[in-house]
Amino acid sequence: MRTSECDIVIVGVGGQGVILISDVIGRAAVIAGKPVCGAETHGMAQRGGSVINHTRIGCRFSPMVASGGADVLVALEPGEALRFAHFLSPEGVALINTRPVLPSTVTCGKADYPPLSEILAPLKARCCNVIAMDATALAEKAGTAVAMNVVMLGALSRYIPLSEELIIQALSLVVPPRFLEANKKAFALGKAEVE
Amino acid sequence: MREYLLGNAAIARGLLEAGVGLVAGYPGTPSSEIIETLVDLKSERPLHVEWSVNEKVALEVAAGASWTGRRAAATMKHVGLNVAADPFMTLAYLGVGAGLVVICADDPYCHSSQNEQDSRRYAQFAGIPCLDPANPGEAKEMTVFAFELSEKFNIPVMLRPTTRVSHARADVEIGLAKATSGQCRFVKNPARRVALPSHARPLHSELLAKQAAIEEALESAPWNRLALHGNVGIIASGIAGMYAKEAIFELDEDLSFLCIGTYPLPKKLISRMLEHVSRVMVIEELEPVVEEQVQMLARKVNPNVEILGKEGFIPREGELDYLLVRNAIARMLGKTEKLALESPAVSILPPRPPSLCAGCSHRATYYAMRKVFGKNAIYPSDIGCYTMAVGMGTVDTCLCMGASITLASGIRFGGENEGICCSLGDSTFLHGGMTGLLNAAYNKARITVTILDNSTTAMTGHQPHPGTGMTATGEATVQVSIEALAKALGAGLVETVDPYDLDQTIDSFQRAKEYPGLSVIIARQPCVIKARRSGARPKPLHVGADCKGCKICLDFGCPAIEFEKDMARINALCTGCGVCAAICPASAIQEVAR
Numbered sequence: 001m002r003t004s005e006c007d008i009v010i011v012g013v014g015g016q017g018v019i020l021i022s023d024v025i026g027r028a029a030v031i032a033g034k035p036v037c038g039a040e041t042h043g044m045a046q047r048g049g050s051v052i053n054h055t056r057i058g059c060r061f062s063p064m065v066a067s068g069g070a071d072v073l074v075a076l077e078p079g080e081a082l083r084f085a086h087f088l089s090p091e092g093v094a095l096i097n098t099r100p101v102l103p104s105t106v107t108c109g110k111a112d113y114p115p116l117s118e119i120l121a122p123l124k125a126r127c128c129n130v131i132a133m134d135a136t137a138l139a140e141k142a143g144t145a146v147a148m149n150v151v152m153l154g155a156l157s158r159y160i161p162l163s164e165e166l167i168i169q170a171l172s173l174v175v176p177p178r179f180l181e182a183n184k185k186a187f188a189l190g191k192a193e194v195e
Numbered sequence: 196m197r198e199y200l201l202g203n204a205a206i207a208r209g210l211l212e213a214g215v216g217l218v219a220g221y222p223g224t225p226s227s228e229i230i231e232t233l234v235d236l237k238s239e240r241p242l243h244v245e246w247s248v249n250e251k252v253a254l255e256v257a258a259g260a261s262w263t264g265r266r267a268a269a270t271m272k273h274v275g276l277n278v279a280a281d282p283f284m285t286l287a288y289l290g291v292g293a294g295l296v297v298i299c300a301d302d303p304y305c306h307s308s309q310n311e312q313d314s315r316r317y318a319q320f321a322g323i324p325c326l327d328p329a330n331p332g333e334a335k336e337m338t339v340f341a342f343e344l345s346e347k348f349n350i351p352v353m354l355r356p357t358t359r360v361s362h363a364r365a366d367v368e369i370g371l372a373k374a375t376s377g378q379c380r381f382v383k384n385p386a387r388r389v390a391l392p393s394h395a396r397p398l399h400s401e402l403l404a405k406q407a408a409i410e411e412a413l414e415s416a417p418w419n420r421l422a423l424h425g426n427v428g429i430i431a432s433g434i435a436g437m438y439a440k441e442a443i444f445e446l447d448e449d450l451s452f453l454c455i456g457t458y459p460l461p462k463k464l465i466s467r468m469l470e471h472v473s474r475v476m477v478i479e480e481l482e483p484v485v486e487e488q489v490q491m492l493a494r495k496v497n498p499n500v501e502i503l504g505k506e507g508f509i510p511r512e513g514e515l516d517y518l519l520v521r522n523a524i525a526r527m528l529g530k531t532e533k534l535a536l537e538s539p540a541v542s543i544l545p546p547r548p549p550s551l552c553a554g555c556s557h558r559a560t561y562y563a564m565r566k567v568f569g570k571n572a573i574y575p576s577d578i579g580c581y582t583m584a585v586g587m588g589t590v591d592t593c594l595c596m597g598a599s600i601t602l603a604s605g606i607r608f609g610g611e612n613e614g615i616c617c618s619l620g621d622s623t624f625l626h627g628g629m630t631g632l633l634n635a636a637y638n639k640a641r642i643t644v645t646i647l648d649n650s651t652t653a654m655t656g657h658q659p660h661p662g663t664g665m666t667a668t669g670e671a672t673v674q675v676s677i678e679a680l681a682k683a684l685g686a687g688l689v690e691t692v693d694p695y696d697l698d699q700t701i702d703s704f705q706r707a708k709e710y711p712g713l714s715v716i717i718a719r720q721p722c723v724i725k726a727r728r729s730g731a732r733p734k735p736l737h738v739g740a741d742c743k744g745c746k747i748c749l750d751f752g753c754p755a756i757e758f759e760k761d762m763a764r765i766n767a768l769c770t771g772c773g774v775c776a777a778i779c780p781a782s783a784i785q786e787v788a789r
Binding site for chain 2: 083
């Protein structure tokens with residue numbers, strides 16, 4: 001028996017804007033009158049470490065998505081998609097930004113970063129719906145590389161039970177007015193990528 | 196109106212809706228956002244909000260306000276309550292004026308902590324009621340209720356969120372901020388405010404006597420809910436109740452269920468459950484606080500009931516989650532367990548541990564320290580961002596706030612003859628290091644103390660402290676001189692260095708090492724994150740053709756330095772601190788000409 005309407009896991013690296021995506025979805029769900037809950041990473045892990053955020057729409061239970069329970073896995077960094085792939089349901093969809101962020105273990109030569117194909121192959125074996133895109137490039141096209149998370153939000157908007165109108169309304173509550181146009185553009189580019 | 200709120204923001208709203216007059220705390224994950232949210236909301240209502248020097252101070256300041264007739268709260272993380280334990284225990288005797296709430300956020304799994312102690316034990320130990328919210332909405336309601344309870348029974352009340360409540364988000368109903376009452380006065384009453392032995396004895400009896408009435412009042416609290424169904428039952432507390440509820444729903448079993456949110460425990464509800472079932476599982480995070488009480492009650496109520504819990508089903512360490520709870524219940528019922536999936540091929544991924552930022556001055560200080568004191572020296576360290584430098588060989592201990600200096604003293608007096616150079620941050624020094632420095636001076640410890648002064652409380656989100664000249668609300672205030680403090684506490688040699696100036700820092704450490712008594716080095720450079728936010732944009736560096744590929748800069752460990760095609764390369768993370776340029780033996784790293 002399902003215990004939520006839609007379970008989303010958003011992962012990335014500290015500083016990439018994982019929390020913004022869930023904040024926008026959560027606010028949109030509240031406007032829609034749906035119960036919503038989530039769990040985030042704060043504190044020590046934020047210093048360049050892996051971060052994970054759980055968001056559950058239409059849910060009155062615990063704030064964390066169960067292993068194998070995510071309807072959507074949103075990864076702002078490809079390696080992090082694989083690290084947290086155990087959350088993804090085999091029937092779910094994975095949305096992945098292909099632009100790597102090299103961890104310090106790689107930049108100082110103590111470990112290697114695998115090629116993208118080696119990251120995507122096991123994900124595709126786990127789940128038939130893996131969509132990879134260079135969201136960072138799309139955000140640059142929209143005017144600011146920082147809006148990469150909003151590109152991913154645009155892609156995510158196609159897979160969640162909330163209208164685009166509400167998500168944009170919530171986005172405008174979170175983003176400073178002077179960056180709103182660039183963010184709307186980023187959103188549209190991300191959405192177009194999965195259409 | 197509903198809002199999508201972080202648990203800690205919901206608690207802050209609860210404080211405002213309860214008409215709180217004073218909130219004091221010391222930052223600590225997962226509790227810091229309560230005061231940060233209040234600072235943002237302060238315009239809604241006049242209120243004294245402060246970052247205190249430490250948790251003991253915070254609780255005493257809050258108690259003073261409570262005794263003056265203002266509702267007051269102290270916020271801290273679980274280990275902060277160890278620091279505040281002294282006033283906490285005796286305040287249970289002395290009682291409150293207006294409501295006094297201790298908000299103590301626990302961190303099962305040590306997401307950002309040195310241990311995972313269960314504060315419900317502290318509440319039990321002190322005889323103080325404890326409210327254990329399961330989600331942000333409950334946390335807000337319980338915050339308001341805690342003040343009423345505190346006033347009704349003349350006792351401080353603990354609110355104990357965990358990481359998954361404080362850092363959860365949910366849609367929460369928002370109410371209006373309540374106005375505080377007007378003029379307040381401290382009313383003299385030595386029998387209740389002066390803990391002399393002759394006063395404490397009757398107050399202890401009074402504290403014990405009121406427990407039954409508190410228990411009676413909490414029995415009907417809305418967070419204790421009993422639903423009697425089949426003859427197998429679940430008793431779950433706090434967030435474990437959320438996992439259990441979800442599991443019972445998903446398993447579609449006709450189980451009896453008791454959800455618990457208050458301590459002392461609702462013994463009547465537990466007894467009714469025990470009379471009804473033949474088998475019961477107790478599900479709670481960390482310590483078996485509920486389970487022990489259930490065991491004791493069962494002896495009286497139904498000795499034949501089978502009680503399952505910490506032994507073999509529910510771990511006593513780490514945090515619980517839905518799948519773990521679901522499987523424990525399924526195992527009890529003889530149903531199939533769901534295997535937790537593992538990420539495929541995760542072994543091909545490089546680890547991504549949290550690390551010091553590019554350009555962090557702690558890295559430079561530790562580099563110089565190690566260069567002077569060498570690999571055989573002993574390096575006691577402390578709680579802060581710098582603990583992440585454990586790989587640099589300059590973090591040999593981390594115990595609790597301020598323990599670097601005292602451990603260093605003990606290591607010296609214990610007989611260690613090698614160099615001893617300890618380190619702690621500015622906020623940590625002001626929190627719990629000053630007494631240790633005084634003790635080291637007084638008892639003639641021959642050690643070097645390094646204060647890594649980045650002029651903020653960085654790890655928990657850049658809160659101000661007495662060394663910054665700014666209060667929690669951004670008002671200018673006295674800026675305490677760490678140099679003057681160190682001298683006043685008795686340090687013989689006190690030098691201040693800019694860690695980005697490697698030569699100067701090495702010279703200072705050299706003098707400290709040779710100094711025959713207690714020496715203090717203050718390594719001062721603003722936190723790079725704060726510096727960037729305030730607009731600092733130093734010139735980045737680049738690697739020129741002289742690079743020999745020796746990797747000495749790479750060993751420095753700055754995330755801005757990479758290695759590509761037999762040469763070092765500096766990436767976009769560079770903050771221009773210039774320390775790598777000083778380290779490079781080939782002088783190949785230079786400022787980018789603009």
